[in-house]
Amino acid sequence: MSILIDQNTAMIVQGITGKEGGRAAQEMAAYGSLVLAGVTPGKGGQTSAGGLPVFDSVREARECFPEISMSLVAVPAPFVFDAVAEALYYGIKLINILAEKVPVSATVKMIALARFYKAIIIGPSSVGIISPGKAKLGSIGSSGMARTVFSPGPVGVISKSGGMTSEISKVLTDAGWGQSTALGIGGDILVCSDFVDVASQFEQDKETKAIVIFGEIGGTYEEKLADAMQNKTITKPVVALIAGQFADYLPPDTVLGHAGAIVSQGRGSAVSKINALRQAGALIAETPEDIPVLLTKVL
Amino acid sequence: MKLLEHEGKKILARYGVTVPVSALVQADTMSVVLPYPLVLKSQVPVGNRKQAGGIVMVEQAEQFVPSRDKLFQTNINGHLPQCLLAEALIKAQAEHYVSFCYNTDTQSPALMLNKDGGTGISQARIFSVDILLGVENFFVRNALAQAGMPTSAELIAVIKKLWNIFSAERALLVEINPLFQTEAGEFIAGDAKIILDDAVVDPIARSFLNLAGDIGILASGGGASMLNIDILARAGGRAANYVEYSGNPPASIVKELTRTVLSKPNLRGCWVIGGTANFTDIYETMLGFAEGLRELQPKPTFPIVVRRDGPRQAEAFAMLRQVAADEGYNLHLFGPEISMAESARKLLLLINKV
Numbered sequence: 203m204s205i206l207i208d209q210n211t212a213m214i215v216q217g218i219t220g221k222e223g224g225r226a227a228q229e230m231a232a233y234g235s236l237v238l239a240g241v242t243p244g245k246g247g248q249t250s251a252g253g254l255p256v257f258d259s260v261r262e263a264r265e266c267f268p269e270i271s272m273s274l275v276a277v278p279a280p281f282v283f284d285a286v287a288e289a290l291y292y293g294i295k296l297i298n299i300l301a302e303k304v305p306v307s308a309t310v311k312m313i314a315l316a317r318f319y320k321a322i323i324i325g326p327s328s329v330g331i332i333s334p335g336k337a338k339l340g341s342i343g344s345s346g347m348a349r350t351v352f353s354p355g356p357v358g359v360i361s362k363s364g365g366m367t368s369e370i371s372k373v374l375t376d377a378g379w380g381q382s383t384a385l386g387i388g389g390d391i392l393v394c395s396d397f398v399d400v401a402s403q404f405e406q407d408k409e410t411k412a413i414v415i416f417g418e419i420g421g422t423y424e425e426k427l428a429d430a431m432q433n434k435t436i437t438k439p440v441v442a443l444i445a446g447q448f449a450d451y452l453p454p455d456t457v458l459g460h461a462g463a464i465v466s467q468g469r470g471s472a473v474s475k476i477n478a479l480r481q482a483g484a485l486i487a488e489t490p491e492d493i494p495v496l497l498t499k500v501l
Numbered sequence: 502m503k504l505l506e507h508e509g510k511k512i513l514a515r516y517g518v519t520v521p522v523s524a525l526v527q528a529d530t531m532s533v534v535l536p537y538p539l540v541l542k543s544q545v546p547v548g549n550r551k552q553a554g555g556i557v558m559v560e561q562a563e564q565f566v567p568s569r570d571k572l573f574q575t576n577i578n579g580h581l582p583q584c585l586l587a588e589a590l591i592k593a594q595a596e597h598y599v600s601f602c603y604n605t606d607t608q609s610p611a612l613m614l615n616k617d618g619g620t621g622i623s624q625a626r627i628f629s630v631d632i633l634l635g636v637e638n639f640f641v642r643n644a645l646a647q648a649g650m651p652t653s654a655e656l657i658a659v660i661k662k663l664w665n666i667f668s669a670e671r672a673l674l675v676e677i678n679p680l681f682q683t684e685a686g687e688f689i690a691g692d693a694k695i696i697l698d699d700a701v702v703d704p705i706a707r708s709f710l711n712l713a714g715d716i717g718i719l720a721s722g723g724g725a726s727m728l729n730i731d732i733l734a735r736a737g738g739r740a741a742n743y744v745e746y747s748g749n750p751p752a753s754i755v756k757e758l759t760r761t762v763l764s765k766p767n768l769r770g771c772w773v774i775g776g777t778a779n780f781t782d783i784y785e786t787m788l789g790f791a792e793g794l795r796e797l798q799p800k801p802t803f804p805i806v807v808r809r810d811g812p813r814q815a816e817a818f819a820m821l822r823q824v825a826a827d828e829g830y831n832l833h834l835f836g837p838e839i840s841m842a843e844s845a846r847k848l849l850l851l852i853n854k855v
Binding site: 225279302303304305306307310311313314318329330341342343344345347351361362363364365366367368369370371372373389391392396416418419421422423426443445446447448449452464465467472488489490491 | 602603604605606611613627631632633668698699710712721722723724725727728730731732734735740747775776777779781810811812813837840841842
């Protein structure tokens with residue numbers, strides 16, 4: 203098993219006639235994903251670079267392919283909210299947002315809408331989702347990297363960083379640990395699905411035996427995962443790699459990213475995250491190479 | 502983007518929040534048309550200005566120029582002001598804390614309140630905003646009551662105006678601290694801290710930070726960047742900078758960043774570090790790096806360690822090898838056969854050999 207996507211997940215790509223969207227659609231299909239169509243308003247009737255039908259709207263795409271359940275939103279940041287709203291309105295329950303620099307004001311609305319429509323949104327700034335050997339979505343593992351970096355297995359990988367999703371998966375694969383699913387949740391101030399949301403999916407998945415997370419300073423998503431481990435919502439072993447300890451030694455008022463603009467109330471630093479996770483029973487890695495070593499202790 | 506106090510107060514005033522009568526003071530401003538005593542405030546983008554000597558009371562007109570000069574020379578956490586704000590003194594009966602920001606715990610905006618101003622976000626009470634409902638009277642009334650603050654129509658109006666700013670300006674933080682309450686029951690913003698969303702106002706902004714060390718770092722992606730500064734520190738090295746270029750940057754951007762990072766004086770090494778890229782064109786990235794290197798004067802002699810993997814890596818490394826041979830750079834290339842941490846140790850060994 204895996205979470206979110208497998209070889210039977212019928213997908214569309216919104217923004218398929220753009221550079222990122224077109225490339226992602228072709229690479230997804232090449233990996234075995236069931237990509238059925240693309241959507242670009244005004245380009246309906248065309249055929250995408252990879253030979254897929256292009257529709258003007260999600261509505262028309264779903265009329266033609268009612269089995270579509272997932273959309274990769276590969277449109278530029280200013281158009282993301284409209285594309286996501288359209289996907290939700292026409293019944294798509296799983297959405298992955300590729301674009302970076304989506305305004306937080308748009309993300310917070312998408313979070314509320316996802317709850318209302320009982321849908322799952324991964325992103326913004328998500329590198330994508332891969333269930334190795336089955337399907338991938340987004341730009342994760344492009345140019346044939348997918349087959350050397352990722353392999354099927356028992357480890358769920360959740361990362362705020364796209365590059366580190368792959369680096370960690372490669373280290374795991376090299377050490378003989380495959381992944382059930384690996385995904386980037388994005389490193390924005392607010393993301394639509396946080397560590398707990400995704401870890402809860404892994405918790406339900408029979409194949410996943412352990413969860414690896416890559417976290418960064420800022421926000422409280424890592425601390426929330428620690429809380430979920432404390433209250434037994436998450437019971438599977440967790441190995442965490444948290445970046446940004448150096449920031450604790452910077453002069454006060456130095457803000458990396460947007461850490462200063464969100465409620466933290468004493469949390470949010472690398473040390474706070476590491477302590478919270480350690481107290482909740484997570485094993486803390488200092489480098490990607492530590493992760494397989496720590497996994498052998500819990501599996 | 503963090504606004505200065507006077508910029509923030511302009512926005513507050515535009516949305517109908519009362520701010521003190523004020524005048525902007527330049528280095529050559531000789532006087533202001535305000536009643537004395539007045540308050541003179543250094544316009545720097547940092548908190549705790551009062552403790553750092555950035556806010557002074559000016560009792561009478563004769564003290565204006567010396568106070569002005571002193572403030573322009575007072576460095577506050579690394580910042581010297583470009584201008585000062587002179588404001589009428591407000592007689593306050595109470596000082597409160599109010600702000601709107603985002604909360605990752607609840608995945609929503611939050612109203613933060615404290616009946617005692619001067620405190621920060623870390624001590625305020627948090628009230629989650631349901632984005633579908635917005636900020637209605639009932640919500641503000643209940644929050645104020647729970648925070649022990651007056652539930653007057655005037656204060657409710659101020660908070661709803663703050664919410665208007667937060668949502669219409671798509672801000673990340675709108676904070677008034679202190680919010681003065683006068684004897685007449687008026688509310689006046691004593692300070693303004695507004696952070697706008699870079700995704701809205703400056704979408705091509707790149708995060709760059711000077712650090713105290715002597716190893717220039719070009720890391721791809723924010724995550725790898727932060728992690729590798731930690732890894733370098735553990736190996737005994739010190740990063741000269743934090744920078745991130747994420748996504749699939751064109752060569753021109755990498756070239757510019759290379760020049761920025763490596764033109765810092767007294768560098769002892771350069772570390773081009775990244776994990777296994779998903780879609781970043783490594784050749785394009787390294788082309789930008791090579792072009793940036795070539796433009797550096799004097800020509801760098803310190804060791805350069807590159808550790809990177811991803812699409813078109815082989816082509817990229819062949820090109821770099823040629824450039825290094827032509828220019829005589831002390832360049833060392835590694836792929837995924839060694840870890841990021843190991844490449845840090847190799848760089849430090851090379852530096853210590855020099």
